[in-house]
Amino acid sequence: MAVEAKMIDIIVEQLSVDKEKVVPAASFVDDLGADSLDLVELIMAMEEEFDVEIPDEEAEKITTVQNAIDFVAKIQE
Amino acid sequence: MTLQDKVALVTGGSRGIGRAICTRLAAMGALVGINYVSNPTAAQETLDLLEAQGGRGFLCPFNVSDFAATQTAVKSIISDHGRLDVLVNNAGITRDGLMAMMKEPHWDDVLDTNLKGAFSCSKAAMRSMLKKRWGRIINISSVIGFVGNGGQVNYGAAKAGLVGLTKSMARELAGRNVTVNCVAPGYIVTDMTEELAEDVQQAIKAQVPLNRLGSAEDVAAAVAFLASADAEYITGQTLHVNGGMYMGN
Ligand SMILES: NC(=O)c1ccc[n+]([C@@H]2O[C@H](COP(=O)([O-])OP(=O)(O)OC[C@H]3O[C@@H](n4cnc5c(N)ncnc54)[C@H](OP(=O)(O)O)[C@@H]3O)[C@@H](O)[C@H]2O)c1
Numbered sequence: 001m002a003v004e005a006k007m008i009d010i011i012v013e014q015l016s017v018d019k020e021k022v023v024p025a026a027s028f029v030d031d032l033g034a035d036s037l038d039l040v041e042l043i044m045a046m047e048e049e050f051d052v053e054i055p056d057e058e059a060e061k062i063t064t065v066q067n068a069i070d071f072v073a074k075i076q077e
Numbered sequence: 078m079t080l081q082d083k084v085a086l087v088t089g090g091s092r093g094i095g096r097a098i099c100t101r102l103a104a105m106g107a108l109v110g111i112n113y114v115s116n117p118t119a120a121q122e123t124l125d126l127l128e129a130q131g132g133r134g135f136l137c138p139f140n141v142s143d144f145a146a147t148q149t150a151v152k153s154i155i156s157d158h159g160r161l162d163v164l165v166n167n168a169g170i171t172r173d174g175l176m177a178m179m180k181e182p183h184w185d186d187v188l189d190t191n192l193k194g195a196f197s198c199s200k201a202a203m204r205s206m207l208k209k210r211w212g213r214i215i216n217i218s219s220v221i222g223f224v225g226n227g228g229q230v231n232y233g234a235a236k237a238g239l240v241g242l243t244k245s246m247a248r249e250l251a252g253r254n255v256t257v258n259c260v261a262p263g264y265i266v267t268d269m270t271e272e273l274a275e276d277v278q279q280a281i282k283a284q285v286p287l288n289r290l291g292s293a294e295d296v297a298a299a300v301a302f303l304a305s306a307d308a309e310y311i312t313g314q315t316l317h318v319n320g321g322m323y324m325g326n
Contacts, residue, residue: 037252041207 003050003072010049011065014042024066046072078305080107084158085304086151088112088141088198089168091120093267094217097293098165099123101301103132107163110137110154114168141168141194142186151201160209163304164202166195166239167217171269173228184231191235195242199257203250212255213304216243217296220263220319236261240315247313256312260299263319265291286321 008022017032028034028042043059046052046068052075054062062068085102089095091113100123103109109127111134113120120136127134139150155161169191172183195216206212221229222236240259247257264270264281270290273281282288299318302308317323 035252037207037249044204044208 003076004069006049007046007065007069007072010045011042011068014038014045022065024064024069026065027063028065029063042068050076052076078105078301078307080105080163080304083107083162084110084154084160085163085165086110086112086137086154086161086198086202087165087167088194089114091116091123093269094262094265094293094296095165095167096123096126097297098167098300099134100127100130100132101294101297102163102165102304103127103134104130105301105305106132107304108158109134110161111135112137112139112141112150112168114138114140141166141198142189144193144197147194147197148201151198152204155202155205161202161205162209162211163213163215164198165215165217165300165304166198168194169217169219169235169269171229171232173232175228176230179230187231188235188238191232192238192242195239199242199246203255206250206255207253210254212250212253213308214243214246214250214255214257215300215303216257216259217300218243218259218261218315220261220317220323223261223317223325224323243315244313251312254309256303256308258303258308258311258313259315260296260303261315261317261319262296263291263317263322265293265296267293284322285319289320291318291320 011022012019015032015034015038026032043054047054050072062071085107087095087099090099090111099109099111111120111123124134137150139146141147172187199214216239218239219236221233225233243257243259296318299316
């Protein structure tokens with residue numbers, strides 16, 4: 001499965017939101033209602049699913065769905 | 078009070094209070110990680126002890142004052158055992174001396190082990206707790222953090238610091254059903270206090286309404302309670318185990 005599809009599944013699952021809302025431009029906090037701990041958990045879930053290590057400095061920059069997809073795509077190159 | 082199917086980590090579990098906490102949590106059914114830094118023989122004794130009473134445990138040496146080492150070690154506990162439910166930040170040292178004479182490394186060593194160590198271990202351990210929506214973090218402070226003690230500015234600062242750390246962590250993690258509390262022992266008979274001269278020990282007893290030094294088991298009992306399901310509505314608190322020598326809060 002492509003990164004994008006997997007990522008959307010993770011977000012739907014972690015944030016308990018409808019799939020339609022998980023568009024690239026959506027902000028986790030403003031559009032998807034995530035609080036700061038949700039973000040931490042989302043990062044943890046991404047690390048597990050994609051088998052990557054996301055340092056805290058990088059994690060802070062991941063604020064939208066597109067950010068998350070780009071980050072994982074870049075790290076997997 | 079059961080911790081069946083739970084995994085616990087006790088820092089400084091090789092000796093003293095930590096050992097008593099390990100055996101107590103194991104008796105409640107937890108699989109207990111026994112952390113230590115310099116004394117594998119003592120750690121093995123703790124393991125033998127808890128296995129002899131039918132418990133389960135494993136050794137996990139690492140230095141709590143080394144941030145990178147704690148992250149690696151705690152992560153591997155979580156991946157080896159699939160979870161980490163109870164963390165007891167018990168590892169602690171003293172480097173006593175009057176402030177006028179205190180060397181910078183003595184300040185740093187005590188703060189790094191007693192305070193930063195709790196931050197580092199908790200940071201790594203909370204990942205599993207958040208995911209499971211259940212966790213217990215128990216920090217071992219000290220009466221000295223509340224009343225102060227000449228010759229222990231470093232230790233007193235670290236132990237009072239743990240109380241502030243506990244309260245803020247408790248607020249951050251409450252939404253995920255992870256509680257964070259302190260246990261503040263008074264004077265407990267261990268290697269740490271055996272160094273004290275006999276007349277000092279007598280003077281201490283005179284300040285304790287219950288008229289004896291505490292035992293490591295007295296402290297372990299308080300930790301066991303806070304780790305149990307019975308304590309699920311208690312967070313951000315300090316439980317004083319000191320024979321009444323300090324009754325403030
Ligand atoms: N005893 C008291 O009266 C009293 C009173 C109030 C609070 N406390 C607190 O209770 C806790 C336990 O005290 P205790 O009297 O049981 O002490 P202890 O007998 O001196 O044992 C200290 C334990 O901490 C471990 N440790 C020390 N530095 C470490 C490090 N950098 N990384 C990992 N482990 C480390 C030691 O491991 P090794 O065996 O490998 O050296 C040992 O297991 C401490 O936090 C202490 O401040 C004690």
